[in-house]
């Protein structure tokens with residue numbers, strides 16, 4: 001690992017987290033050993049089974065729909081009910097996979113075996129052939145509903161089921177996407193977003209998204225990079241996301257510019273599955289490279305961590321198949337001494353799942369993506385305003401998801 005990057009990492013964990021990270025050797029000190037250590041970390045149990053002293057048999061899973069919202073209702077044999085709100089943007093066309101390939105596997109099984117069930121559903125009925133967002137969003141939808149059930153039984157929030165609550169409050173950054181606007185126009189909108197949340201960090205988009213170097217409009221990124229630093233000043237933590245816009249040469253050129261303006265990380269410099277090219281960019285630059293939001297494979301994450309390809313891992317807790325799998329990635333990253341900053345997608349209650357997950361991640365990054373609370377789903381929460389107050393959001397402490405879905409809203413849903 002490059003020395004400057006190591007300096008960055010020293011300051012890049014959420015407050016208090018660094019102390020609990022073992023003094024791991026960098027991944028380049030011996031890849032074979034590193035891989036074994038990464039595997040060992042990834043294979044540790046995640047769900048705290050010891051919280052449950054009796055079986056939690058999954059009696060039913062029902063998919064419900066109302067005006068574009070998909071709810072999954074899970075019921076245990078003892079009558080405990082839990083809900084998840086799916087990733088609605090994708091579930092509208094994925095539900096046959098959920099209903100035919102995922103839900104039946106869980107019926108009659110013990111939810112305390114969730115670690116094994118998540119592995120099991122992947123190989124069952126050759127489901128591994130479907131690996132990708134389309135499959136894992138379905139698994140995550142089931143997992144979140146079962147974690148809600150388990151949380152209600154244990155009387156604990158989801159974070160306490162998958163780890164120790166390390167971060168009861170989460171500092172957020174506001175992500176935004178103003179591609180297509182000029183640099184000057186983009187900065188006005190980015191400023192407005194930052195003012196809304198009071199965040200001390202911001203992420204902005206550069207390049208043209210999987211565009212083979214075509215900017216949108218041309219020349220926008222080169223203008224915007226200095227403008228963002230100038231606008232927000234030296235104290236602001238600033239992240240840049242290219243969404244796979246560049247080829248290696250251009251990615252390095254833009255990366256040098258990001259370094260010049262002290263941008264704090266550089267996300268998906270080249271297309272997400274160009275693993276060797278991502279590593280070439282990482283090797284050429286000092287700025288930490290972030291990525292992993294499109295990744296669906298545990299082994300590819302392991303490769304990227306072992307090879308110092310990424311210096312910040314960003315599993316998407318829906319696209320990667322839930323919190324248990326994402327926790328395994330976070331633990332591998334912890335061994336390599338790098339932070340985990342999960343990606344979230346905007347629809348539904350994504351922000352809420354992010355809060356619970358991050359609350360239990362030892363090596364959580366200092367700021368997490370917040371796209372604002374969606375008003376489409378009426379929920380009540382007495383332990384958190386669920387809003388960003390001075391750039392901080394409080395994680396709900398109630399059982400399971402820690403919020404109550406409006407019963408009238410649930411009633412409007414019909415079985416799919």
Ligand SMILES: [Mg+2]
Pocket residue numbers: 241243267268293
């Ligand atoms: Mg991104």
